[in-house]
Amino acid sequence: KRLSAAIVDGIRDYFHAQPPPGTWLASNAKPRAREHVVSRGETLSLIAARHGVPLAQLRSANGLRGDMLKVGDRLRIPLGPG
Structure with a gap:
């Protein structure tokens, strides 16, 4: 469980830090x-x-x-x- 949570956290952090252009994350990035x-x-x-x-x-x-x-x-x- 800890490994999967760490993987999810890493993926989430990556996309929040570098949202792909044209995505919801990019348009709502604060x-x-x-x-x-x-x-x-x-x-x-x-x-x-x-x-x-x-x-x-x-x-x-x-x-x-x-x-x-x-x-x-x-x-x-x-x-x-x-």
Whole structure:
């Protein structure tokens, strides 16, 4: 069940982040902060790269001083570089 839920979450996050042109998702897309749940083996720098945001901005958005994460942590993903 956890694997299937993770797959569904990943697909949903992908299409919400990059809605195909001409689709309902694209026409109703609203700029918003996203959330990422940390999985085993993920690092802060990997998560920042996947979401296309600078590492320092990801740290700042989540009040982090270092790179320590735990599985299950919820991170706020800023809208983009800036």
